[in-house]
Amino acid sequence: MEQPNALAQTGYWNFWSARVLSTGSFQIVAVVIGWQLYGLTGRAFDLGLLGLSQFLPMLLLTIPAGHIADRYDRRRVVRACQWVEAATAAGLALASVTGTISPAVIFAAAALIGACRTFEMPTMAALLPGVVGPALLPQALALSASAVQTATILGPATGGLLYLAGPGAAYGVVALLYGLASLLVLALRTASLPPPREPVSLATLLSGFGFIRGRPIVLGAISLDMVAVLLGGATALLPIYAHDILHTDALGLGMLRAAPAVGALSTSLVLARRPLRRHVGVKMFIAVVAFGLATIVFGLSTSIPLSLAALVAMGACDVVSVVIRSTLVQLETPDAMRGRVSAVNSMFVGTSNQLGEFESGMTAALFGTVPAVVIGGIGTVLVALAWSRLFPALRRVDTMPGR
Structure with missing residues (x-):
């Protein structure tokens, strides 16, 4: 190893x-x-x-x-x-x-x-x-x-x-x-x-978009992450959860905010020691589904320990998806195109982060805080299942390109 x-x-x-x-x-x-x-x-x-x-x-x-x-x-x-x-x-x-x-x-x-x-x-x-x-x-x-x-x-x-x-x-x-x-x-x-x-x-300025559109693996990976981030913006509602649902103080809110990063950090260190080698496409879809399920658990939880565990799991699942997606995108892209493809990826993911917070706030205003988070989690699961059918080449990726 x-x-x-x-x-x-x-x-x-x-x-x-x-x-x-x-x-x-x-x-x-x-x-x-x-x-x-x-x-x-x-x-x-x-x-x-x-x-x-x-x-x-x-x-x-x-x-x-x-x-x-x-x-x-x-x-x-x-x-x-x-x-x-x-x-x-x-x-x-x-x-x-x-x-x-x-x-x-x-x-x-x-x-x-x-x-x-x-x-x-x-x-x-x-x-x-x-x-x-x-x-x-x-x-x-x-x-x-x-x-x-x-x-x-x-x-x-x-x-x-x-x-x-x-x-x-x-x-x-x-x-x-x-x-x-x-x-x-x-x-x-x-x-x-x-x-x-x-x-x-x-043409050269926009060639990153054309490259992504012509590569189903790259397009599927980037769009899956973008939509999952857009729907899974539960962390934008953490102040409401802390104050109105979990009935905790500022220290509790700080713990809730830190929990996804703790899960992501610990999992990234594990992946550095034990890289994913086989069935990486399937594992990425599993990670996104698990992220959606953890979001649902967090949305329904009224217990601080359970909520923290769900947020840790969300961070862990997210980093598995990010590492696989980033590796696939980088290795499927020629070096001469990596800057433009990385820029398009950054734009989509960054925009979906901003819009994800907006979507969570609007959904919470329309349906209530708990339904908003649960709807987002269900939507993430459904998108992962739909993408696994829309992008079979991504689902069938077994090992990382170039390994």
Whole structure:
């Protein structure tokens, strides 16, 4: 069995550490910038505008981001994004210390960081196969998922602690972390050849969509994840569950929010040690069905231990699906197309996350909180069953391509 220490020979741990630092920095900024903005204005509406200012760059720049990831050295693209993010955090630190910070400055900084993330994330995803090679990619993706979950768990808490020393200090630490991440990316070595400089045209910009549409395995994997995320947005309703159904306090809400990440982190570490080797298509569908069933259990639960267990199971099932989907998409895609395909994937999954929260809120308003979550879980199960019939090639995938 190939062990994670084999990844050390590829320089993967520089990639893993860079992803932890970058994702963690973004999580810290999200906490600090939100607290600071609310402290300045006291308006909840401004927090909604803050989210919108980060979402719009993703919507507008995803397609050119994928093209740039396939046209230029991906390490340089990632480093450039991290340098701009570091400079933005340093600017926020300076503005906070000098008292020149304002809502307009915060919105502009949030939009700039959102734009950088739009370029950085699909480029990092496209870079990974060239760092580790096809044989180690499933393990690398599992560990990469653990990096994201580690940052998601530790980042917000770290942001809260840093804010005690003042927003200027918090932003200063973020700038240093982004700078360190860029140095780690600088040390990466990749087997990928320099990408060809295709002429820029509408066809090349949109070629990621055409590639996905022509590959049933890739299309099925991406669309299944997108629809499952759209329907399974139960976590958006956690404050209602904590207060009205489970009758717990802020600490209980924090435990509920952390539970999916705990399940995802522990499962990603297991998958890094014991990669899935056979019947991966069927296992992905099973994981999505199990995610839907766990969502139903959570929706019906009135017990905190059962609710926590269901959320842990949801996180575990989600990461199994994500690792299989990501591996299939990356290995089915030629290196020259990985940036554009990863960008399209990011756009669909990111948009479905936002719309999933909206869908959960609207359904809860129409039918009630518990029916909304249960309906979402049932819908996820039905979609998984339908997709297994609509995309038989995906269901029949036995081993990972290239293994």
